[in-house]
Amino acid sequence: MMPEIVVRRFFEEIRSGRNLHLVTEFMAEKVLAHQVQAEDEVTVERSPMDYADHVQEMLNAYGTFTLEIQELLVSQQDRVYVRWKQIGTHIGEVDGFQPTGLPIIELASAVYRVEDGKIVEYWIQIDRTGITAQLERNKKKKIENS
Template sequence: MKALRPEEVVKRFFDEVRSGKKLAAAPELMAGKVFAHQVQSEQEVTVERTPEVYAEHVQEMLDAYGPFTLEVQELLGSGDRVYVRWKQTGTHIGEVDGYPPTGLPVIELASAVYRVENGKIAEYWIQIDRAGIERQLKRNAAEAGAATATAGGAAD
């Protein structure tokens, strides 16, 4: 069987694992230990993840946002590195950062560079618009609170 190019590995990873459609494929596409560099302006953090821990992470996203859509907007490869930019759209159905579910949409914009070694993702550097997600959660909480107050007032 012909080995997949790094771009093909990452595309399959997004189609199957990151999308939440086939979490069991994580061990096929990820090394036993993956270094996840979370690039944050306030503090860069590196987390070591196994394929099983990553699958649990995606399951947490599914629990929080339901069966979200994941649109890969750009995927570029160079050697063992693959850049991906995406838009994830879900519905806030589970608690997120202390915000109770609102049933309203939440959009995540993010990008990452993946390093592929021996046909599996071995390392990645990810950037997420966390401030944008926080603004959406606050706005949705206010809208849901206003709708509840209006509905409660109408019942009187």
């Protein structure tokens, strides 16, 4: 399967949270996840089940969210760039913030490297400061409306 198709289907089935049981169809046994952040770049090794658990945590925190691919580009034969917007509702604790029932938007992008039809590595950037600002604003709104 072409890398673009692998990544697109991965988003539709796994990253969206719709069909987590299919995760091994899209991810290699060991995936290097490079979390690109200015203050502390980190690379973690993820298994497909680790990743499914991670998406489940997002579902627990944000409910059934919408996930819109805003851009998808094939940058090299084995690499695919994706930029997306995720919109959910804050229904579970996130970074010490109690649920507010208010919307939370995540803007993020990643480059996925595909080998033999499976994701083997990715580099991800998430607007974490923007998420924190929304959590703080929503906490304030909830207190004001109490």
